[in-house]
Amino acid sequence: MPIRNQIEAIVQTITNTPAFVYGTANELNTLADDATFPCVFLYPPQLINLSPQINGSVDNTFAITIEFLFKTDFDQYTAENETYVSQALHMANEFITKAAKYREGDGRYFKIKAGDKAKCTPIYNKYDVNTTGVGLTITLATMYFDQYQ
Numbered sequence: 001m002p003i004r005n006q007i008e009a010i011v012q013t014i015t016n017t018p019a020f021v022y023g024t025a026n027e028l029n030t031l032a033d034d035a036t037f038p039c040v041f042l043y044p045p046q047l048i049n050l051s052p053q054i055n056g057s058v059d060n061t062f063a064i065t066i067e068f069l070f071k072t073d074f075d076q077y078t079a080e081n082e083t084y085v086s087q088a089l090h091m092a093n094e095f096i097t098k099a100a101k102y103r104e105g106d107g108r109y110f111k112i113k114a115g116d117k118a119k120c121t122p123i124y125n126k127y128d129v130n131t132t133g134v135g136l137t138i139t140l141a142t143m144y145f146d147q148y149q
Contacts, residue, residue, distance in 0.1 A: 003062055003142070004042055006110070010098050011040045014091055018068070032127040037071040038091070039131075046137075061141045067123060068092050069133035078124055081132040085122045088133030092120055099140060111141040 004022050011020045018038040021031045028041050047063040068088035072081055100112040118138040125132065 003045065003064075003140070006102065007042055007064070007066070007099075010095060010102050013098055014040075014094050016091075018091065029127050032129045032131065035129075037069065037131070038088070038133075039069050040091070040095075041067040041069060059141060061139050063137065063139045065135060065137050066092075066095070067126075067131075067133060067135045068095070069123065069126070069131040072125070072130050072132040074125075074130050076132075081124055084132040085124075085134060088123075089120065092134050092136045095136070096138065112138075 008020045008022070011018060016038060018040050019036040020040050020042070021028060021035055022042045022044075023031060024044065028043070032039070032041070043065045045062040045064050049061045050059075068091040070084040070088065072084060096112065096118060099110050102110055118136060120134050120136050123131065123133050123135050
C-alpha cells in the first residue's frame with residue numbers, strides 16, 4: 001500500500017478533518033482550485049532510503065513535504081494571515097503526534113524518534129487560489145516490511 005494512503009488516514013484523524021490532496025507542485029496547483037479548505041497537500045516523497053537489516057528485512061525512510069493550508073484572500077496582509085499560520089502549525093503538530101501513534105495491524109506503522117528534527121516553514125500567498133499555512137518537511141521511518149529470501 002502506498003505511503004500516501006497511511007498519511008491520508010492520519011490526516012483524516014486531525015481535528016476539523018481537513019481535506020487531503022496528493023501530487024506534484026503543478027498537480028497541486030490545479031487540484032487546489034476545487035479543494036475544500038482547510039486542506040493538507042502532500043507531495044510525492046523527496047527521498048526514500050533503503051537500509052538492509054540483519055534479519056533479512058529492509059527498513060525504509062521517507063522524506064516528505066506536507067502542507068497544511070487555509071484559503072485566504074488575495075488582498076490580505078501577512079499580519080492578517082498569521083492566525084492561519086498558527087492554526088496550520090497546530091495541525092502540523094497534531095499530524096506528527098498522530099503519525100507516531102498510527103497503527104496498522106498489530107503495531108505502529110511509522111517510527112518517529114524523540115529528537116528527530118522536522119522543519120516547518122510559514123507559507124503565504126501560495127497557489128492560484130491563494131493559500132496560507134505551513135509546510136512541514138519530515139522523515140518518516142516505516143516499521144513493517146516483508147523479508148525477502
